[in-house]
Amino acid sequence: MRCGLAALLLLCACGNLSNEDIAFVEALPRKNDLHVSVPIQSAQPACALGEASQWAVGARDTGDKLNAAVDAVLGIINAIRSSSPTSRKPDLRVWSFPDQKHPGVQMEASLLRVATQPGSDPATQPWSFAIDAQRDSGPFLEVLYAYFVGSDARTGQGVIAINFDNSRALQINGPNDPAGVMMIHYDLGTPRTIRIELGATGLGLSQFSYFFSGNPDGSGHFDYFFPDANGNRFSLQTAFTATGAGKAHMAVTTSSMTGTLDECWDATACLTYVDDPLNLTPVCQALGVPVGLCPPQGDPLACPTVP
Amino acid sequence: MNRVLPLALLVAAGAARADVHRFTLVVGDSQGGAGTRQLRYAERDARRIHGILTRLGGVREDDARLLTGAEADDVRRALLDLEGRAREARDRGEETLLLVYYSGHAKDGDLRLRDTRMPLAELRQRLQDSPADVRIGLLDSCQSGAITRMKGVRPAPAFDVQRARDAGPRGLVLIASSASDEESQESDEIAGSFFTHYLASGLLGDADASGDGKVTLAEAYTYAYGRTVGSTADTRAGAQHPVYLYDLGGAGDVVLTELAPARGGLLFGAADEGLYVVLDGQRRAVAEVAKAAGSSRRLALAPGSYIVKKRLEDAVLVGDVNVGDGVIEVADAQLSRRKLEDDPQKGASGPRWSVLGTGGYQVFFDSAARNGLFPPAVLAGVEMSARDDLGHQLAWGIDVAVGGGTSTLRLSGVPDIPVSFGELSGGISLWRDFEVTERLTASVGARLAFLYLFRSFTGRSDLPSQSFFTLTPGAELAFGWRFSPRWTAVARARANYLFYNVDKDQSLGYAEFALGVDYAFGF
Numbered sequence: 129m130r131c132g133l134a135a136l137l138l139l140c141a142c143g144n145l146s147n148e149d150i151a152f153v154e155a156l157p158r159k160n161d162l163h164v165s166v167p168i169q170s171a172q173p174a175c176a177l178g179e180a181s182q183w184a185v186g187a188r189d190t191g192d193k194l195n196a197a198v199d200a201v202l203g204i205i206n207a208i209r210s211s212s213p214t215s216r217k218p219d220l221r222v223w224s225f226p227d228q229k230h231p232g233v234q235m236e237a238s239l240l241r242v243a244t245q246p247g248s249d250p251a252t253q254p255w256s257f258a259i260d261a262q263r264d265s266g267p268f269l270e271v272l273y274a275y276f277v278g279s280d281a282r283t284g285q286g287v288i289a290i291n292f293d294n295s296r297a298l299q300i301n302g303p304n305d306p307a308g309v310m311m312i313h314y315d316l317g318t319p320r321t322i323r324i325e326l327g328a329t330g331l332g333l334s335q336f337s338y339f340f341s342g343n344p345d346g347s348g349h350f351d352y353f354f355p356d357a358n359g360n361r362f363s364l365q366t367a368f369t370a371t372g373a374g375k376a377h378m379a380v381t382t383s384s385m386t387g388t389l390d391e392c393w394d395a396t397a398c399l400t401y402v403d404d405p406l407n408l409t410p411v412c413q414a415l416g417v418p419v420g421l422c423p424p425q426g427d428p429l430a431c432p433t434v435p
Numbered sequence: 436m437n438r439v440l441p442l443a444l445l446v447a448a449g450a451a452r453a454d455v456h457r458f459t460l461v462v463g464d465s466q467g468g469a470g471t472r473q474l475r476y477a478e479r480d481a482r483r484i485h486g487i488l489t490r491l492g493g494v495r496e497d498d499a500r501l502l503t504g505a506e507a508d509d510v511r512r513a514l515l516d517l518e519g520r521a522r523e524a525r526d527r528g529e530e531t532l533l534l535v536y537y538s539g540h541a542k543d544g545d546l547r548l549r550d551t552r553m554p555l556a557e558l559r560q561r562l563q564d565s566p567a568d569v570r571i572g573l574l575d576s577c578q579s580g581a582i583t584r585m586k587g588v589r590p591a592p593a594f595d596v597q598r599a600r601d602a603g604p605r606g607l608v609l610i611a612s613s614a615s616d617e618e619s620q621e622s623d624e625i626a627g628s629f630f631t632h633y634l635a636s637g638l639l640g641d642a643d644a645s646g647d648g649k650v651t652l653a654e655a656y657t658y659a660y661g662r663t664v665g666s667t668a669d670t671r672a673g674a675q676h677p678v679y680l681y682d683l684g685g686a687g688d689v690v691l692t693e694l695a696p697a698r699g700g701l702l703f704g705a706a707d708e709g710l711y712v713v714l715d716g717q718r719r720a721v722a723e724v725a726k727a728a729g730s731s732r733r734l735a736l737a738p739g740s741y742i743v744k745k746r747l748e749d750a751v752l753v754g755d756v757n758v759g760d761g762v763i764e765v766a767d768a769q770l771s772r773r774k775l776e777d778d779p780q781k782g783a784s785g786p787r788w789s790v791l792g793t794g795g796y797q798v799f800f801d802s803a804a805r806n807g808l809f810p811p812a813v814l815a816g817v818e819m820s821a822r823d824d825l826g827h828q829l830a831w832g833i834d835v836a837v838g839g840g841t842s843t844l845r846l847s848g849v850p851d852i853p854v855s856f857g858e859l860s861g862g863i864s865l866w867r868d869f870e871v872t873e874r875l876t877a878s879v880g881a882r883l884a885f886l887y888l889f890r891s892f893t894g895r896s897d898l899p900s901q902s903f904f905t906l907t908p909g910a911e912l913a914f915g916w917r918f919s920p921r922w923t924a925v926a927r928a929r930a931n932y933l934f935y936n937v938d939k940d941q942s943l944g945y946a947e948f949a950l951g952v953d954y955a956f957g958f
Contacts (some may be wrong), residue, residue, distance in 0.1 A: 141936050143903030145888065147807045147844065148938040150898060154849045158897070210899050216937070250848020279848030 144212035152221045152239050153209045155255050157274075157281045157288070159202040162314055162322055164191035164340040166350050167372040168397055175398030177411055177426050183376040184397045187366045190352040194324055194338055197331040200302060201272070201290045201310065204259060208237050219243065227261065230300045234262045250279035255286075261298050269294040285315040292330070306330025319343045336363070346370035347435050359383065367434035371395040375431050380406060385419075392431035400430035456524040457494045458517045458567065459534045461485040462502045462510055467540025467547030475828065476621050478503040479870065480538040480575060480631040483721070487638045488534065491692035491735050507551035514561055522566040532689070533567035538631055541576035559609065568605050569689055571652070575612040575631045577619045606683035610656055612663070613675045620667055620675055624780065626719035630677055633662035636722040638692045640700070640734040648733070652689040662725070694735040698760045701743070703732045707767045714742040715873060716920045718779050718787070733762065739873075740920055742779050745770065751778045755920070788956045791818040791925060795949030797838065797858070804943050807844065808903075808935070809888070812858050814838035816949065820864075828868050830878070835861035844892070852898070856890035864911060871914075876923075878913040884931065907931040907945075915953065923953040 168188035213221040219241040227233035242254040259272040271294050276286025290310040295301040308327030315321045324338045336353035347370045353363045360382045368374030375392040389408060392401040403424040404412045412422035463481025465474040485501040488494045498520060500513040514535070521531045535558070540547035545554050562570040612619040612630035625632045634655060636642070642650045642658035660677045667675040683689075694700070703711060708728040713736065715721050721741070726732045736758045743765050745752040752770035756763050797812045799805045816836030825831065839857035846852070866880020889902040909931030915923040929947040934940070 141903060141905035141934050143888075143901070143905075143937060144899070145808055145890070145901045145903035145935075146937045147846065149901075150844060150852065150892075151846045151849065153898065154846065206897065209897050212899055212901070218939070253848065279846070280850065 146212075146216070148216070149213060149221065151279065152213075152241070155241075155253070155276065155279055155281055155284070156205055156209055156239065156257065157202070157276060157284070157286065157314065157316075158209075159199050159206060161282055161316055162198050162202065162312060163195045164322060164338075164350060165342055165346070165348070166191040166340075166366075167346050167368060167370065168374075169372050169395065175396070177399040177402065178414070179399060179410055180397040181376070181391055181393035181399050182409075183364055183366065183378060183391060184368075184372075184374060184393045186354060187350050187352060187364065187368075187374075187376070190333070190338075190354060191340070191350060193332045194340075194352075197310075197333060198312065198324070200331065202288070204235070204237070204272075227300060230263075230298075232264050233298060233300055236260050236262070236268065251283070252277060253279045261295070261300060263298050263300075269298055271295045271298070271300070281316070283316050285317065287314075288312040292328075302331075304331050306333075306335070319348065343370075343435060349435070369395075369432050369434055372397065373432040374434055375401075380408065392426070392428075394430070394432070399426060401426035401428050403428075454530060455493070455532050455569075456498070456521070456529040457488075457492065457532045457534070458498045458521050459485070459488050459492070459494045459536070460500045460502070460510070460513050460517055461488070461536045462505060462539065462548075463537075464502075464504060464539035464548045466504070466549050467542065468550040468552075471540045471542065471547055474539065474621060475623075476627045477538040477540075477575075480627050480635075481536065483627070483635045484536050484538075484573075484631065484638075486737065487635055487692060488536075490737060491638065491694065492534075493693065494534075505548060507546070507548050507553040510546075510548065510553055518561075518565050518567075525566055525568070531567040532569040532571070533562070533565050534571040534573065534691075535562065536573040536575075538575040538628060541574065546574075546576065562609070563607055569683070570607045571689070572607075572609045573634070574610070575619055575628050575634075577613065577617070604683055604685040604687055604689050606681070606685070608652060608683055608689070609680040611678045611680075614678055617673075617675055620670055622666075624720070626717075629663045629666050629675060630659060632720060633659040633666075633723070636662070636724070636734075639722045639736065640692075640694050641722065641724045641726075641732055643694065643732070646730065648693060648695040649690045650692045650694070652691055655691055662723070692735070694733055698762075699738050699758045700733055700735040700762050701741075701756065701758065702762050702764045703734075704764055704766055705729055705731045707765075709745050709747075709767075711743055711745050711765070712780060714744065714780055716740055716917055717870070717873070717876075718742065720780065742920070743770065744779055746775070746778065749775065751775055753777075753779055787822045787824075789820050789822070789923075789953050790956070791820065791832075791834075791951050791953040792816070793818070793836070793925070793927070793949040793951030795836070795838075795927075795947055795951075797945060797947045799943060799945040801941075801943055804935070804941070809943070809945065810840060810842035810854075810856065812838045812840050812856070814858070814860070814947065814949070816860075816951075818864075820953075822868070830866055830868060830880075832864045832866075833861070834864065834884075835859070841893075852895060853893040854890050855893050856888060858889075859887045860884055862907075866911065866913070874917045876915045876917070878911075878915065880911055882909050882911050882929065882931070883907075884909065886933065903935075903937070905933060905935075907933045921955045923955070925949075925951045925953050927951070 166188045168184045208223050214224045215222045221239045223237040225235055227235050237259045240256040254277050257274040260268040260270050262268045272290050274288040276284050278284025292305045306328040311325040313323040320342045322340045326335050329335050334353050339351040342348035350366045355361050362378055362380055364376050364378045366374055366376045373395045378389040380387050387406045390403045394400050402409055402411050404422050405420050407413055407419045407422050411425050461481050461484050463478040465477040489499050502509055521533055524531050545552040562572050621628045637655045637658035638650050642654045644654050656679055663677055664674055703724050703726055711724040712720050713722045722734050724732050738758050741756050743754045750772050753773050754770040793816045795814045797814055799809045814836040816834055818832045818834035820830055820832030822830040837859050842854045844852040844854050862882045862884025864880055864882040866878045869877045871877050884907050886907055887904045891900040892898040909929050911929040913927035915925045917923045927949045931945055933943045935943055
């Protein structure tokens with residue numbers, strides 16, 4: 129109504145019809161683009177070596193947790209993408225809005241198109257993005273900062289830093305948020321690589337530098353970490369084919385020892401080869417041999433060729 | 436001084452000499468230069484008289500000149516040309532007649548043709564010196580009666596034609612629409628000037644007092660004089676008195692029009708009486724018949740569709756007629772009785788409403804805007820308009836249109852994004868109609884419109900829908916071809932200004948082209 133009256137009186141225009149707005153939001157990364165994709169099957173049929181690879185299943189589960197963490201912290205970017213900015217300048221868009229979940233908190237997201245030489249390749253266009261929040265009349269604190277390159281976020285690269293200490297200070301943190309900063313490094317070229325660095329345990333994940341590399345055919349690598357209930361720490365380097373077959377090399381640290389473990393699995397996640405000198409796997413434990421004496425099980429030639 | 440022609444002194448018209456070679460110059464000019472207001476019907480008056488003289492007045496097209504919007508030198512050249520042709524005809528032994536008609540401004544002794552002038556004295560002298568046997572000047576303009584007061588011309592109290600045994604009429608006749616100190620008036624109701632309207636009605640047949648199928652100069656003047664005085668008696672400017680000056684000798688009267696050769700027309704029978712007005716398709720008066728019972732009257736109208744009306748005290752009788760090759764008899768019993776407020780005559784019953792349906796195309800001038808924000812759109816619209824509401828041939832209308840389409844958004848470094856868009860526009864227009872021909876009207880005006888455009892990105896729910904609203908002023912030009920009394924085919928073009936201020940401040944323009952059909956309501 130007010131817009132219509134202003135238009136009537138001043139012949140001014142109202143609306144959000146803007147090609148530049150679209151150009152700006154196309155540069156923002158989508159949370160789906162930053163997902164880890166591990167093609168491990170869910171079904172666990174009867175396996176020759178008696179069991180499915182728990183590390184393969186673990187890779188899939190950890191990938192799902194990472195994706196959920198990315199969704200949790202980047203959900204606000206998706207909300208920004210689908211709304212119009214509140215202010216516009218030639219190379220800057222700002223979205224100001226109240227945090228619907230936290231009364232009294234005002235959010236402000238700003239996206240700056242960094243100046244480049246005229247005629248530069250759009251694929252090299254840098255952007256600077258930040259989300260600040262303010263509670264009541266307090267100072268604005270930065271809760272997210274990102275720097276990315278490329279006009280099309282689906283093929284660009286960048287880094288996103290989420291400051292959980294600031295969000296905790298603003299009392300807008302989630303119950304499972306870790307302390308410190310979470311960094312997401314990504315390059316959505318070929319292969320697609322995502323590195324997520326957690327400075328502290330949280331979001332259902334342990335402090336670690338998770339790395340994913342994915343190829344267009346669905347094959348890739350995924351390095352992840354997890355502790356078990358006994359406090360043992362496992363860091364894994366997995367590699368898998370497009371069908372989900374793969375292999376893992378694991379470094380284990382327990383209270384009394386350190387060692388490595390290797391195994392392979394097929395497309396159904398069934399173990400095809402296990403080399404477990406530490407007797408950590410049910411296959412070796414079933415043999416009842418002392419630690420360090422479990423012979424390799426299965427056929428190493430059954431291990432898939434992975435990228 | 437009134438120049439009334441006593442009927443008793445009317446000489447019965449002898450047979451008009453069929454071999455009289457007739458020439459006519461018809462001039463109509465609505466603009467008289469500085470210090471004068473624009474006339475509304477001068478050019479229409481001229482076209483009416485030209486049409487009557489070439490159709491019923493025995494004037495061949497080659498021997499007729501119609502000038503509208505001309506200047507004084509144009510009149511002089513046309514007159515010189517006709518004088519030359521008359522001289523050649525006379526040299527061949529033909530009897531000749533030159534009639535000059537003028538409708539427009541006259542002031543301070545001059546005809547005012549835009550910013551140029553032609554002294555009345557010059558026109559009179561040219562007519563006097565013309566090689567034609569009979570020279571007739573008909574002036575419909577303010578203060579035109581001054582031409583009758585010039586030295587060298589004898590005024591006379593009555594029309595007196597001397598019989599001569601061996602020659603037809605010879606000499607000069609001047610008729611002016613008003614006295615030298617009077618204004619000549621126009622009427623919106625008849626869409627013409629009073630004098631020319633009645634002169635035209637008389638020439639078409641209502642002045643044929645003798646009933647011989649010929650309208651003579653005397654009959655036409657008597658008729659026009661009486662009707663003009665009667666119709667202007669109650670106007671704000673007061674009664675208008677045509678004046679008549681002659682210097683005419685020879686046998687017989689001058690026949691101006693002959694009804695018999697024209698095949699079509701209307702016949703008002705002896706049984707009915709009253710004032711009948713004949714309207715054209717644009718509901719303007721083309722002729723009147725004021726008749727008493729006991730005598731019939733014929734109007735030799737050009738083929739076409741007409742409306743006949745007769746206004747009673749408490750109602751109006753209306754009927755549609757199509758004049759072709761035959762004579763159509765009009766009788767009161769054949770007319771429909773309607774309420775007075777349904778009087779079909781233009782201006783007689785208030786505004787005339789019509790609705791126009793259009794299909795059109797909108798395109799922005801700026802290529803960047805056209806290929807991004809404002810792609811070309813197909814529009815379907817409707818407009819309601821009112822004519823005869825504001826006077827001065829102004830009309831207004833309210834329109835609304837919807838449309839849209841699909842396009843592709845192309846951004847540097849980003850895959851193409853398909854777009855679906857829609858548009859709603861509407862506006863209010865004010866324009867003026869200009870009659871080009873009887874059926875063709877040109878309209879020029881201004882419009883203030885709103886434009887609401889909305890778009891979404893097909894298959895991209897992650898992108899926000901966008902919209903834009905603004906007011907846009909503009910101008911429009913339209914042509915209407917009336918192919919029936921109620922239906923008109925319309926072609927219209929608009930140009931609008933739009934201010935866009937989201938990405939950056941931009942002044943943009945766009946055009947709309949539309950074709951449609953207009954339907955006029957009621958009568």
